[in-house]
Amino acid sequence: MAAGAPARGDSRLEFPAMLPSASSDSLDAPFPLTSDAIAFYREQGFVKVPRALPSAILESYRSEIARLMREASVNRPPLNQRSTYDKAFLQMTNLWRRSDLVRQFVFGRRLARLAAELMDVRGVRLYHDQALFKEPGGGFTPWHADQFYWPLSNDNVITAWIPLVDVSLEMGPLAFSAGSHRLNYGRDLAISDDSEQTLTEKLTSYPMERSAFALGDVSFHSGWTFHRAGPNQTGRMREVFTIIYMDQEIRLIQPRHKNHEADRAAFAPGIEVGEVMASELNPLLYSAT
Secondary structure (H helix, E strand, O other), rough: EEEEEOOOOOOOOOOOOOOOOHHHHOOOOOOOOHHHHOOOOOOOEEEEEEEOOOOOOOOHHHHHHHHHHHHOOOOOOOOOHHHHHHHHEEEEEEEEEEEEEEHHHOOOHHHHHHHHHHOOOOEEEEEEEEEEEEEEEEEOOOEEEEHOOOOOOHHHEEEEEOOOEEEOHOOOOOOEOOOOOOOOHHOOOOOOOOHHHHHOOOOOOOOEEEEEEEOOOOEEEEOOOOOHHHHHHHOOOEEEEEEEEEEOOOOEEOOOOOOHHHHHHOOOOOOOOOOOOOOOOOOEEHHHH
């Protein structure tokens, strides 16, 4: 594997925009992206935006997200009794439906606007949110592409990966296979030991990019960008929240496998094949008009 761990500030990974004034720091205030950041995302399939959210904002929502995760994880078996997938993280979706505070965070226009600008679409809907907490001693997250699971009509889907704590290299930050969103091979692989082995061998010609995240840094990656994460080798929970945005005009396709069927049932209630994904679970979060 052609791997690297660039230092923070490496221009290949980070594109700080002109920071807004302190008075405009909020979940809704625009955060201007540089043209280099947009070009990098479209070429490589991911980009990290330092200080995309003020740390104080994240700290104000972290405790609520952590509370929901604790309540949902009470009866989890010990790590040594779990599968590779279940060792990788504690997972919970659509927290916005369980808490008005989390709803306020998910409905923030700042990240939604960044998502729309990176994908060059007029607006974005919510596909779903997801908390991914990697426990102390938690295992690696295998190579995979998220869009394998999504019965959606085009590739304009993007995940914002939002750490709720500083994430060091030892905690298992995301690692991206740069440019792999153009690779057709492996798109039929669910996240598993098999996907890890198969894609590790296949992705040798695509540089792996990995760096630590400070609180406030947010990465964005395309639905077809292959990515993984290392184990959490620290004694602290790696607390991460994600928001998946999709083109406001995206439509539901005929599910092709059981994972498509599961996502249709969970995240597109009442939507018929060929219709715009505009269910009550898919609100419009940002539109330029």
